[in-house]
Amino acid sequence: MVNALAIPWFTLVLVPIALLSMIVPLDFLRTFAAYLTEKTMQILNTIAEYAPEYYPAHAPLALWLLAMLSVLILLLPRGWYLRPLCLLILLLMLSYRPPRPAQGEALVRVWDVGQGLAVSISTAGHELLFDTGTAYAAQSVLLPNLRAAGIRQLDTLVLSHNDADHDGGAVLIKKQLQPKKIITGQINAYQFPVHPCTAGANWQWDNVWFEFLNQPVATNKKGKNDYSCVLRVVSADKAVLITGDLGKKGEQALLKAYGDKLFSQILVLGHHGSRYSSDAAFIRTVAPQFAVASAGFANPYGHPHIQVQALLAQENINLLRTDRMGGIQSTLSERNLSWQPLQAYKPYWQRKPINQTSRL
Missing domain, CATH: 4.10.860 (DNA Excision Repair, Uvrb; Chain A)
Structure with missing residues (x-):
């Protein structure tokens, strides 16, 4: 306007x-x-x-084409009798809302925020965001995509720990999406009110189960990774486990506390697939069908590490990588798991090479 x-x-x-x-x-x-x-x-x-800001959700192609046709008709000198219908179509486009998951289902989106992590969990009536990526990624990628997905407010924002590639966009997301509750693994690292993620804390949204599993780990003051929140989400007979930057010590603490109860079909790899995470015993106990590495394209750390890739291949676990595939999504439900790209079509200048050599 x-x-x-x-x-x-x-x-x-x-x-x-x-x-x-x-x-x-x-x-x-x-x-x-x-x-x-x-x-x-x-x-x-x-x-x-x-002035209030309004961000319409990303509408289907057919609705976009109808809206373009409506604008053309509105600009014609004649055809005034069609203008009310054209205005109605434009209003429909501006008020479009993407379909929500059904009761008892959870839509898991792993956003491509480069070398960082941002995972959103959507249920029939609630929204959770686990980490924000860097400040730049949150501003340029995450926030516009969340709005395009029709997410205007968060029920819960989880900041796994105080590291720039995980909570760099916290202030922006807090301001723009106004989460009702913010949970973090390092409560003293923020200037705004937060709640700790404590082991055993759990809740239900729309028949979907959420629980924090993180265990205290002895670490030095500079070691932030093992403070990471560990979130497990269960819907129907499917589960996803998100561990932030949790290292091998933290994974071993989880094994000791929960054992086989860690089983999840989807594992978001700790520390972007670093060799300092993904302990072999931990991977075998979780026994995921899919392991997701949220890493930046051609990142200097070689994530996901070649040793982690070899371990996953040895265990017949499918590795999904945001550095090659972009953002991906799957739905936890009674149906079989499948993954789809968040953006089905990409112009040639946005496509990434299929084969990229991982660094040692």
Whole structure:
């Protein structure tokens, strides 16, 4: 709505006056152009502070085509009798909401935030986000995609631990999506109210079970990784286990506390597939069907590490990688597990090489 006024003002008034002031060497003309531009920007900045923002969800292609056709009809000199229908179609597009998971189902999205982690869990009526990626990734990738998915508010934001590639976007996500509750593994690391993720804490949303499993691990003050929240989500007979940057000591503590109860069909690999996580006994006990490595393309750490890849191959576990596949999603339900890319089609300049050599 602002652009509807601002674009004609810039195009028909400000730019012509600015160009004229460069052609005609009159000081008052240059001063007038600068004055108008400064006042315009002041007004726009004031509006930006108070005007509500609206972000429509990503609509299906058919609805986009209908909306484009409606705009063309609205611009025609005739056909006024179709304009009410066209306006209705545009309103329908702006109010579109993607379908929600059914009761007892959970939609798991692993977002491609480069070298970082961000996993969202959607149920029939609730939204949880586990980590935010870096501040840059949250601003440029995560937040726009969450809005495109129709997520306007979070019920719970989990910040696994205080590391820039996991909670770098916390302030932005907190401001824009206003989570009702924020849970973290390091409560003293934040300037806003947070709750600790404690082992045994659990709740249900829409017949989907959520539980924290993390165990205290002896670590030095600089070691943040083993403070990571560990979240397990169960829907029907399927489960996903997310461990943040948990290292092998933390994984061994989980084994000691829970044993075979850690079994999950989906495991989001600790520390992006680092060799300092993914203990062999832990992997065999969780026994996932799919292991997901959230890592950046051509990252300097060689994640997921070749040793981890070899272990997963040895255990016949399917490895999914955001650095090659982009964001991916799956639904926990009574149906068989399957994974789909979050973006079905990518133009050639966004495609990543299929084969990438992992570093030792």
